[in-house]
Amino acid sequence: MSDKNYSRATFDEVMVPNYNPATIIPEKGQGSRVWDQDGNEYIDFAGGIAVTALGHNHPAMVAALKDQADKIWHLSNVFTNKPALELAEKLTSATFADKVFFCNSGGEANEAAFKLVRKYANDNYPDQGKNEIIAFKQSFHGRTLFTVCVGGQPKYTEGFEPLPQGITHGEFNNIDSLKALISDKTCAVVMEPVQGEGGIIPADPEFARQVRELCDQHNALLVFDEVQTGVGRTGNLYAYQGLGVTPDILTTAKAMGGGFPIGAMLTTDKIAKSMGVGTHGSTYGGNPLACAVSNAVIDTINTPEMLNSVKAKGARISARLAEIGEKYDVFSGVRGEGLLIGAVLNEKWQGKARQFLEAGWSNGVMVLVAGMNVVRLAPALNITDEEIDAGLERFEKAIASIA
Ligand SMILES: *Cc1c(COP(=O)(O)O)cnc(C)c1O
Numbered sequence: 001m002s003d004k005n006y007s008r009a010t011f012d013e014v015m016v017p018n019y020n021p022a023t024i025i026p027e028k029g030q031g032s033r034v035w036d037q038d039g040n041e042y043i044d045f046a047g048g049i050a051v052t053a054l055g056h057n058h059p060a061m062v063a064a065l066k067d068q069a070d071k072i073w074h075l076s077n078v079f080t081n082k083p084a085l086e087l088a089e090k091l092t093s094a095t096f097a098d099k100v101f102f103c104n105s106g107g108e109a110n111e112a113a114f115k116l117v118r119k120y121a122n123d124n125y126p127d128q129g130k131n132e133i134i135a136f137k138q139s140f141h142g143r144t145l146f147t148v149c150v151g152g153q154p155k156y157t158e159g160f161e162p163l164p165q166g167i168t169h170g171e172f173n174n175i176d177s178l179k180a181l182i183s184d185k186t187c188a189v190v191m192e193p194v195q196g197e198g199g200i201i202p203a204d205p206e207f208a209r210q211v212r213e214l215c216d217q218h219n220a221l222l223v224f225d226e227v228q229t230g231v232g233r234t235g236n237l238y239a240y241q242g243l244g245v246t247p248d249i250l251t252t253a254k255a256m257g258g259g260f261p262i263g264a265m266l267t268t269d270k271i272a273k274s275m276g277v278g279t280h281g282s283t284y285g286g287n288p289l290a291c292a293v294s295n296a297v298i299d300t301i302n303t304p305e306m307l308n309s310v311k312a313k314g315a316r317i318s319a320r321l322a323e324i325g326e327k328y329d330v331f332s333g334v335r336g337e338g339l340l341i342g343a344v345l346n347e348k349w350q351g352k353a354r355q356f357l358e359a360g361w362s363n364g365v366m367v368l369v370a371g372m373n374v375v376r377l378a379p380a381l382n383i384t385d386e387e388i389d390a391g392l393e394r395f396e397k398a399i400a401s402i403a
Helices: 007-013 059-069 082-094 106-124 145-150 175-181 206-216 239-243 288-301 304-328 355-360 385-402
Strands: 024-031 033-036 041-044 099-103 132-136 165-168 186-191 220-226 250-251 261-266 330-337 340-345 375-376
Touching: 041 385, 059 261, 059 288, 082 099, 082 206, 082 261, 099 106, 106 132, 106 145, 106 220, 106 250, 106 261, 145 239, 145 250, 165 175, 175 206, 186 206, 206 220, 288 304, 304 330, 304 340, 355 375
Parallel strands: 132 165, 132 186, 186 220, 220 250
Antiparallel strands: 024 033, 033 041, 099 261, 250 261, 330 340, 340 375
């Protein structure tokens, strides 16, 4: 690599303008601390959008990557490989699932799931027009054309017409709304156990239970998009385990690779049969480097100590955030599950979430937004109490600077 120091201006010159990144350019990280190319330090409450679940430069991940880098990088689906088989065995033994399909992102995992629910209905209920997918308003399922359509945010489909058909949206946490939409034409209901991008809105357990019941009554599959909630984020390996409602298909990505791109769709033997040889695929899916890293991530996160610590750390952050919100009169409440936390802006601050993000950068702390009215925190699951307290102190300064 060259020694040239780049700036945000270069981004505007050479990148498609679909993002609006910060002017600071991070260069290295250790645990939940990050340094930019000018040497400024930040506490990372953003976690690469719920991805770097073990923080930066975690020794187990680095060792797994280096070890695999010396062996073999890529084979394609013409061959299988040990890291992929080991990871699939791990995921199936830790969940309801019997079978795994590997891909490279959350959007791809959902694309596979949404294709599979159509195919399964076609195979098992032929010629009955059983092809309708019901999802929920404000939901987010990825950026491919099919997944933006299943997602419940019209701003992501506008201008991309003609759109895939057979998709409707109910109101999240409103079972009557789903009752009005579901029928024997429904092939699947899709939901996030906690709506992430939509504003950190946890599913009411009773709502989730009734969704499961309605799906069973109408022979519709239940798909949980756990791309953001999965791999320990809520204090369970997967959020469905805490909700007590088991889906038929689960998608996972983000934290699964801890920063290395990987995603997966998990399902049962019965449903997996509809994805026979040649029906779907991905060149990189099950890539040995990605799977080797993911094995290290799952091994490190799926321990009682790590999972139990998530709720305690989440509570520590939420309590302090609520205090800060009260002191400066900026939040109407703090909600979420485990280390997926949303501070909801009050009336006075509607539409201004990005100001909090930017004030954070100026004060040495990285946070996220979820929409325009919620400040989101999704730190590493192994963040220390020292890092939490230092980061919140900086975030309080950030808020003081704008409030
Ligand atoms: C981030 C996210 C996705 C999309 O994942 P990509 O890896 O960006 O394709 C899908 N669903 C949910 C719930 C997400 O949070």
